[in-house]
Amino acid sequence: MKVHKIAVLAGDGIGKEVMPEGIRAVDAAAKRFNIGIEWTSFEWPSCDYYLKHGKMMPDDWKEQLDGYDALFFGAVGWPDTVPDHVSLWGSLLKFRRQFDQYINLRPVRLLPGVPCPLANKQPGDIDMMIVRENTEGEYSSVGGRMFEGTDREFVLQEAIFTRTGVDRVLKFAFELAQKRPKKHLTSATKSNGISISMPYWDERVDAMGTSFPEVRHDKYHIDILAARFVLSPERFDVVVASNLFGDILSDLGPACAGTIGIAPSANLNPERSFPSLFEPVHGSAPDIYGQNIANPIAMIWCGAMMLDFLGYTEAHDAMVAAVERCLVDGPRTPDMGGTASTTEVGAAIAATI
Amino acid sequence: MKVHKIAVLAGDGIGKEVMPEGIRAVDAAAKRFNIGIEWTSFEWPSCDYYLKHGKMMPDDWKEQLDGYDALFFGAVGWPDTVPDHVSLWGSLLKFRRQFDQYINLRPVRLLPGVPCPLANKQPGDIDMMIVRENTEGEYSSVGGRMFEGTDREFVLQEAIFTRTGVDRVLKFAFELAQKRPKKHLTSATKSNGISISMPYWDERVDAMGTSFPEVRHDKYHIDILAARFVLSPERFDVVVASNLFGDILSDLGPACAGTIGIAPSANLNPERSFPSLFEPVHGSAPDIYGQNIANPIAMIWCGAMMLDFLGYTEAHDAMVAAVERCLVDGPRTPDMGGTASTTEVGAAIAATI
Numbered sequence: 001m002k003v004h005k006i007a008v009l010a011g012d013g014i015g016k017e018v019m020p021e022g023i024r025a026v027d028a029a030a031k032r033f034n035i036g037i038e039w040t041s042f043e044w045p046s047c048d049y050y051l052k053h054g055k056m057m058p059d060d061w062k063e064q065l066d067g068y069d070a071l072f073f074g075a076v077g078w079p080d081t082v083p084d085h086v087s088l089w090g091s092l093l094k095f096r097r098q099f100d101q102y103i104n105l106r107p108v109r110l111l112p113g114v115p116c117p118l119a120n121k122q123p124g125d126i127d128m129m130i131v132r133e134n135t136e137g138e139y140s141s142v143g144g145r146m147f148e149g150t151d152r153e154f155v156l157q158e159a160i161f162t163r164t165g166v167d168r169v170l171k172f173a174f175e176l177a178q179k180r181p182k183k184h185l186t187s188a189t190k191s192n193g194i195s196i197s198m199p200y201w202d203e204r205v206d207a208m209g210t211s212f213p214e215v216r217h218d219k220y221h222i223d224i225l226a227a228r229f230v231l232s233p234e235r236f237d238v239v240v241a242s243n244l245f246g247d248i249l250s251d252l253g254p255a256c257a258g259t260i261g262i263a264p265s266a267n268l269n270p271e272r273s274f275p276s277l278f279e280p281v282h283g284s285a286p287d288i289y290g291q292n293i294a295n296p297i298a299m300i301w302c303g304a305m306m307l308d309f310l311g312y313t314e315a316h317d318a319m320v321a322a323v324e325r326c327l328v329d330g331p332r333t334p335d336m337g338g339t340a341s342t343t344e345v346g347a348a349i350a351a352t353i
Numbered sequence: 354m355k356v357h358k359i360a361v362l363a364g365d366g367i368g369k370e371v372m373p374e375g376i377r378a379v380d381a382a383a384k385r386f387n388i389g390i391e392w393t394s395f396e397w398p399s400c401d402y403y404l405k406h407g408k409m410m411p412d413d414w415k416e417q418l419d420g421y422d423a424l425f426f427g428a429v430g431w432p433d434t435v436p437d438h439v440s441l442w443g444s445l446l447k448f449r450r451q452f453d454q455y456i457n458l459r460p461v462r463l464l465p466g467v468p469c470p471l472a473n474k475q476p477g478d479i480d481m482m483i484v485r486e487n488t489e490g491e492y493s494s495v496g497g498r499m500f501e502g503t504d505r506e507f508v509l510q511e512a513i514f515t516r517t518g519v520d521r522v523l524k525f526a527f528e529l530a531q532k533r534p535k536k537h538l539t540s541a542t543k544s545n546g547i548s549i550s551m552p553y554w555d556e557r558v559d560a561m562g563t564s565f566p567e568v569r570h571d572k573y574h575i576d577i578l579a580a581r582f583v584l585s586p587e588r589f590d591v592v593v594a595s596n597l598f599g600d601i602l603s604d605l606g607p608a609c610a611g612t613i614g615i616a617p618s619a620n621l622n623p624e625r626s627f628p629s630l631f632e633p634v635h636g637s638a639p640d641i642y643g644q645n646i647a648n649p650i651a652m653i654w655c656g657a658m659m660l661d662f663l664g665y666t667e668a669h670d671a672m673v674a675a676v677e678r679c680l681v682d683g684p685r686t687p688d689m690g691g692t693a694s695t696t697e698v699g700a701a702i703a704a705t706i
C-alpha cells in the first residue's frame with residue numbers, strides 16, 4: 001500500500017477547530033478504501049507563529065513542505081494582530097505561487113437540506129465548477145506610489161497576464177468542460193472596460209476554443225455575469241475566470257447555493273511537480289472561534305477533493321455522499337440552523353463514511 | 354422660467370426605443386412642475402454613425418455638447434458590427450473622463466410589484482445607493498504587450514488610483530451617507546489580494562472617515578461583499594467602490610432587487626463644470642431590439658434623476674412615484690411578465706405624472 005504524506009496546516013481561528021474533523025473523515029475513508037495516509041502537523045503558517053517569529057513561516061518552508069503529496073489547509077488570518085495582507089501574502093498566496101498551484105477549483109452545488117437564498121431553486125439547479133487562475137493576473141504586488149503625501153499622490157497597480165499562465169488555466173477548464181455532460185464553458189471578462197488585459201484574455205479563450213470543438217463556449221462581462229449568477233445560475237456549467245474575477249465568483253456562487261460556510265476549494269498543481277493545497281473557502285472566522293460551533297463540512301469536503309486528486313474517486317464520492325446525508329438528516333451546526341458542535345457533526349459524517 | 358438644454362443621445366438598439374418614453378415622461382413632469390426643457394437630438398454616438406464615419410462621434414463632440422445642462426443617454430453598442438471596447442471607449446467612457454463625471458450613482462431598491470429573485474425579501478428590505486468611482490482605477494488603457502506571438506508573451510495592465518480621484522468619490526459618498534437616516538457607509542476593497550491599490554484605497558477611506566464622525570463605516574473584501582449582497586442585502590446603505598468593483602456591484606445589486614432592466618444610473622460631475630449624463634444600466638439589447646417590447650422604466654427613472662440633479666426634487670419624486678405605481682398596477686412589458694409595449698408603458702407613466 002502506497003502511503004501518502006499529507007502536511008496538516010491548520011492555521012488560525014476555526015481552521016484549528018475544523019481540521020481535526022477533516023482528518024477524522026479522511027481517515028474513515030482511508031480505512032474503508034484501504035488508502036495509506038500519514039499526517040504531519042505544522043504550527044505554521046499562523047498568526048501565532050508570526051507573533052513569535054515576525055514571519056508567517058520559517059525561511060525553509062519550501063524545503064520542509066516540498067516532499068508532501070498534499071497540503072491540508074485550514075484557514076489563515078487574525079486581523080486583530082496581523083493585517084490580512086501580511087498574513088495571506090506570507091502564506092496562502094506564497095504557496096499558490098511558489099508551488100505553482102495555478103488552478104483554483106471550486107465546485108458550487110445546491111444540495112438537498114441547504115436553505116437557498118434564491119427563490120424557487122431546487123437541488124440540482126445549481127451545479128457548476130468554477131476554475132480560477134490562481135497565480136497571476138490582478139493579484140500582484142508590482143507597482144508603486146508617487147508624490148507620496150501630496151495632493152498629486154497616486155498609485156500604480158499592475159495586473160500581469162502571461163500567455164503561459166492564461167493558456168494553462170483555459171486548457172484545464174476546457175478539458176474539464178469536455179468531460180462534463182453539458183460540455184459548456186463560460187469565460188468571465190471585462191474587455192469593454194479594462195482594455196488591455198481582458199481583450200487579451202478573450203483572444204486566448206477563442207484560440208483555445210478551436211482545440212475543443214465539442215465544448216460550447218461563451219463569455220460574459222463580470223458585471224452581468226454576477227447578476228446572472230443570481231438570476232439564472234442554472235445556465236452555467238464550467239466557469240473560467242482570472243484570479244480576481246474567479247475570487248469574486250467563487251464566493252458569490254456558493255452564496256447563491258446557500259452558504260459559503262460549506263464550500264471547499266482545491267489549489268492544484270496539475271502536473272504534480274509540487275504539492276497541491278486543499279482549503280475551505282471560509283476563513284478563520286475570529287467571531288465564532290473558540291466555541292466549537294464552526295461547520296466542519298467545508299474541511300471534510302476538501303478532504304474528499306484531496307483524495308480525488310490523489311486518485312481515489314470512490315473515496316471522494318463516499319465522503320461527499322456522507323456530507324450530503326448529514327446536510328439532510330443532521331446533525332447541524334448553528335449556521336445551518338442546528339445546535340450541534342463541530343465535533344458532533346464531524347463524528348457523524350465520519351461514522352457514515 | 355429658466356430653460357434647461359438637454360442633449361438627447363439615444364445611441365443604439367433599444368436605446369432608440371426607450372428614449373422617446375423617457376422624454377415623454379420628463380415632458381409630463383416639466384409641464385406639471387413648470388420646468389423649461391429644450392431637447393436637442395444627436396445621431397451620435399452610435400454604431401450606425403461608426404459604420405458611416407469610422408468613429409463613434411465627430412471630432413468636435415466636446416464643443417458640440419459642452420453647453421448642455423445634461424446628456425440624456427440611451428445605450429451604445431452593437432457587437433455584431435463594432436466591438437464593444439471600440440464603441441464604448443469611443444463614447445460613454447470618453448464622456449465620463451472628458452466631462453469629469455467622476456461619480457456613478459446607482460440607487461438599488463426592491464420595489465413593490467417587482468418579483469425578487471431572493472427568497473423572503475420584502476419591498477423596503479433592499480434600499481441602497483451605490484457610489485462608484487467613474488474615471489480611473491481599473492478602467493485604463495495604460496499598459497501593453499511584450500513578446501507578442503511567442504510563448505513568452507505577456508500583457509501588463511495598469512490600474513491607476515490618484516489621491517484626487519479617490520478622495521473626491523469618498524467625500525461624495527460620505528456626504529451622501531451623512532444625509533441618509535442610517536448614516537452607514539460600506540467600502541468595497543480587496544486589500545488582502547491586490548496589494549498596492551487596495552491598501553491605498555482603504556487608507557483613504559479611513560482618512561476621510563475622520564471628517565465624518567457621525568457616519569459609521571466598514572469595509573468588505575469584494576468577494577465576500579458580493580456574497581453578502583445575496584445573503585443579507587438589508588445590511589447595506591451607501592456602498593462606495595472603485596470603478597471595477599462599483600461596476601460589478603451595481604449590476605449585482607439590481608439583480609438582487611429583481612431586475613437590471615429597470616435600474617437607472619447617473620454619471621455626475623458634481624461641480625457642474627461639465628454636463629452630467631443619465632443612462633439606464635441596461636445596454637442596447639440587440640436580441641430584443643425592433644419589437645417595441647423594451648422596458649422604458651430605467652430610462653424614465655433616469656429622467657427623474659436628471660431633474661433631481663437640475664434641482665427639481667418634487668418632479669423627481671413624482672416621476673418615481675409614477676414608476677412605482679406602474680410596477681404595481683401595470684401595464685407591464687414582457688420582461689416583467691406582461692404583454693404591453695414600450696410605448697404603452699411609457700404613455701401610462703406619463704399619464705400618471
Ligand SMILES: CC(C)[C@H](C(=O)O)[C@@H](O)C(=O)O
Nearest residue numbers: 192193223441445446600634
Ligand atoms: C458598458 C461598460 C463599459 C460599462 C462599464 O463597465 O462601466 C457598463 O457596464 C456600465 O456599468 O455603465
Ligand SMILES: CC(C)[C@H](C(=O)O)[C@@H](O)C(=O)O
Nearest residue numbers: 088092093247281545546576
Ligand atoms: C484571503 C484571500 C487572499 C483569498 C483570495 O482572495 O484569493 C481568499 O479570498 C480566497 O478566495 O482564497
